[in-house]
Amino acid sequence: MSKLPNVGTSIFTMMSQMANECNAINLSQGFPNFPVDKRLTDIxxxxxxxxxxxxxxMSGFPPLLEKIAKLTQHSYQRVVKTKDEILITAGATEGIFATIQALVNANNxxxxxxxxxxxxxxxxxxxNAKPIRVALNNDFTPNWKKIKEATNENTKLIIINNPHNPTGKTWTKNDFVQLEKLVDSFPNLIVLSDEVYEYITFEEAHISIHHRPKLWNRSISVSSFGKSFHITGWKIGYVIAPEYLMTEIKKVHQFLVFSVNSISQVAISEYLDIVDVQSLGSxxxxxxxxxxNLxxxxxxxxxxxxxxxFQVASYANISNKDxxxxxKQLVTEIGVATIPISSFYANGTATKCIRFCFAKDDTTLIQAAERLMKL
Known part of the structure; x- marks a missing residue:
């Protein structure tokens, strides 16, 4: 009997396969197609x-842990302990998996x-826990009334994602105030903050869980070097958590991968001395x-x-199709692969929206736009 009976081929795999079969431009999966910084490849x-x-x-290459602590202090003015509060993970996904497996019990x-x-x-x-899916507002901002109604004494975690995939929305200071109120109301509640796009924000500066001292002892953050440095295939990220939570996360991590591949850790440790992560947003x-503009x-x-x-677009004035x-029609008839937003909802909520990845070279984006003009 399957432990995950409803898990099949992911929408990302499906759309990429269709793109390959139809020789379409693949703007579905979130990976860049432009070269990695030559300084990094030279290292x-x-x-x-x-x-x-x-x-x-097991926790990570010690000089890299030191660099992450320095980066966190520079970016967020938060001091973290390298030995006890930072863990290098095999991508953000492993960090999220290890955190949930370590902290969530049956029936939570x-x-x-x-x-x-x-x-x-x-x-x-x-x-053997229960996921509680709470819909964001129509503009993809948190609905704090619904979130509070869904929270109870048995709620172990709330997972937040800021900046948000798939919609590209970011949280406001008021959202974090509301989150702090929620945490105050439920002493057993822990926040898992997925911040893999933390250095990719635009007009407004990113607000992190690290900016909120009231949440430090009750939160875990997950970051991604793969996303930040467009090296997604390296599958390397890191988790920051207070020691009492990190101790439990490390117990799971050591039996998942024990330690992350060494050469990538050493390379990123050196690269952090010369790269300006703050320039990624621009x-x-x-x-x-x-x-x-295209x-x-x-x-x-x-x-x-x-x-x-990622750029979300509505096609409501073009078609009534789901x-x-x-x-699928875009792939087969127009030659551009995207991701339908309904696939990010538990109940397949119909939004008539699709998601494009614009982490591509200019030629790819121009060719995609030319095809989309045929709609």
Whole structure:
């Protein structure tokens, strides 16, 4: 009997397969198609012949832990202990999985805000716990009334994602005030903050869980070097949590992967000395603005994009078809692969919206826009 009976081929795999079969431009999966910073690849090339190929300590390469602590202090003015509060993970997904498996017990409840990324629910179900899906507002902001109504003494975690995938929305200070009130009301509640796009925000600066001292002892943050440095195939991220929670997370992590691949840790540790992570927002804002300007000539209605490298668009004035059907039609007839937003909801909520990834080179975006003008 399957432990995950409702899990099949993901929408991301499906749309990428269709893109390959139809020779379509793939704007569905969230991976960049432009070169990695040559400074980083040069570091990797040099390290390949050095003695960096054996296990690192379970928590991570010590110099990298130090660099993350320094980065966190510089970005958020938060001081974290390298030995006890930071863990290098095999991507953000492993960090999320290990956290949920470590902290959530059978029959606990975990709040997920829909639309949501698909890696949250499986580890909850594998813990014999109950995912509670709470819909965001129509503009994809948190509905605090519904969230509070869904929270009870048995709620162990609330998972937040800011900046938000798939919609590109970001949280306001008031959202964090409301979150603090919720945590105050439920002493057993812990926050799992998915911040993999933390350095990819635009007009408004990112507000992190790290900016909120009241939440530090009750929260876990998850970050991604893969997203920040467009090296998604490296599958390397990190978790920051107070020691009493991190102790439990490490217990699971050591039996999942024990330690993350060594050469990537050493390479990123060196790269952090020369890269300006604060410049990532302006880099991707140029991509966003370029893509949005191209799509102005189409019949699609563009929704606000405040962070991430995804652009959501409504096709409501083009077609009455459901978004999965419309997305498949885009691949087969127009030659552009996207992701239907309904796939991020537990109940497949119909929004007549699709998601584009604009982390692509200019030529790819131009060609995609030319095809979309045929709609």
């Amino acid at each position: 990797v090339a040099r390290l390949a012949s050095e003695n960096v190929h054996q296990y690192t300590p 409840e975990v709040i997920i805000l829909d639309p949501s990324y698909d890696c949250y629910e499986a580890p909850i179900l594998l813990s 880099f991707y804002q140029q991509k966003r603005d370029f893509f949005r 799509l102005k000539e189409t019949k699609l209605e563009l929704l606000p994009c405040e962070g991430t490298y 978004d999965l059907t419309f997305a």
